[in-house]
Amino acid sequence: MSTDDVAVMTTDDAWRLLDGCVFGRLGVSVHDDPDIFPVNVHVDASARTILLRTAEGTKLSSLAVNERVVFETDAFTSRVGWSVIAKGRARVLVGTDEILRADQAPLQPWIPTLKTQYVEITVDRISGRRFAIGPEPERIVS
Amino acid sequence: MSTDDVAVMTTDDAWRLLDGCVFGRLGVSVHDDPDIFPVNVHVDASARTILLRTAEGTKLSSLAVNERVVFETDAFTSRVGWSVIAKGRARVLVGTDEILRADQAPLQPWIPTLKTQYVEITVDRISGRRFAIGPEPERIVS
Numbered sequence: 001m002s003t004d005d006v007a008v009m010t011t012d013d014a015w016r017l018l019d020g021c022v023f024g025r026l027g028v029s030v031h032d033d034p035d036i037f038p039v040n041v042h043v044d045a046s047a048r049t050i051l052l053r054t055a056e057g058t059k060l061s062s063l064a065v066n067e068r069v070v071f072e073t074d075a076f077t078s079r080v081g082w083s084v085i086a087k088g089r090a091r092v093l094v095g096t097d098e099i100l101r102a103d104q105a106p107l108q109p110w111i112p113t114l115k116t117q118y119v120e121i122t123v124d125r126i127s128g129r130r131f132a133i134g135p136e137p138e139r140i141v142s
Numbered sequence: 143m144s145t146d147d148v149a150v151m152t153t154d155d156a157w158r159l160l161d162g163c164v165f166g167r168l169g170v171s172v173h174d175d176p177d178i179f180p181v182n183v184h185v186d187a188s189a190r191t192i193l194l195r196t197a198e199g200t201k202l203s204s205l206a207v208n209e210r211v212v213f214e215t216d217a218f219t220s221r222v223g224w225s226v227i228a229k230g231r232a233r234v235l236v237g238t239d240e241i242l243r244a245d246q247a248p249l250q251p252w253i254p255t256l257k258t259q260y261v262e263i264t265v266d267r268i269s270g271r272r273f274a275i276g277p278e279p280e281r282i283v284s
Contacts, residue, residue: 023218025167025178025214025216027169027171027176027177027178027212028176029169029171029174029175029176030174031174032171032172032173032174032208032210033171033210033229034169034170034171034176034210034211034212035169035212035227035229036167036169036178036212036214036227038214038216038223038225066174068174068175068176069176070169070176070177070178072167072178072180074167074180076165081180083180085177085178087175087177
């Protein structure tokens with residue numbers, strides 16, 4: 001893979017892009033059966049956390065079995081794109097104080113339903129890549 | 143969760159949306175450590191398969207350990223959105239005939255690098271949801 005076409009971001013750059021992000025995809029896995037959910041988030045780059053809100057359901061039941069999660073967000077035009085991947089551990093907020101703090105976060109729900117459970121991901125690994133989009137070089141047929 | 147705000151698609155509708163899709167996210171998991179990769183795809187709805195091309199690397203090494211994968215694609219405006227999730231088993235194409243067939247697929251590489259390995263996902267489960275986006279109903283503080 002040519003590094004002219006894919007540029008690995010610094011961790012700071014990846015956090016900067018993640019910091020403005022309000023929407024992405026949560027990847028979870030139960031017994032190595034991976035699943036993805038579109039989610040709204042609030043990112044706190046200084047605390048290295050990603051907050052999301054969810055109703056009871058598959059997402060929460062996955063977290064009870066396996067707290068390892070991955071969050072992905074990306075943006076692209078027809079010419080350039082980027083993707084940031086943040087991995088970490090998720091937990092459901094249960095303390096009154098932390099729930100009240102989470103209530104203050106500018107967390108836009110993607111859908112107007114009542115979602116009373118907060119999940120906070122503590123990020124321990126982040127990576128990001130920028131892409132230049134174009135035709136593939138000719139493959140040599142051997 | 144109110145069904146006015148989230149509408150579950152029929153399987154046919156989900157395939158119809160997936161069929162036109164050229165870009166999405168591949169979710170994999172190794173030892174319950176989930177990961178997500180942005181990928182270009184070619185969907186063959188009649189064969190119930192999703193084709194992607196990849197260089198040697200993390201995606202391929204994950205598949206060698208665990209063939210269960212999930213593919214997600216979505217689209218949204220400020221008012222409405224949809225998301226389709228397809229789950230299945232992935233395998234690297236190794237036969238000359240199937241590789242030559244894959245070479246004919248209109249598979250746009252997202253990035254102009256040389257990627258000589260094809261991965262085909264045989265979908266065994268698909269689901270899709272449509273969302274109306276708006277403010278959350280007032281939460282009752284008990």
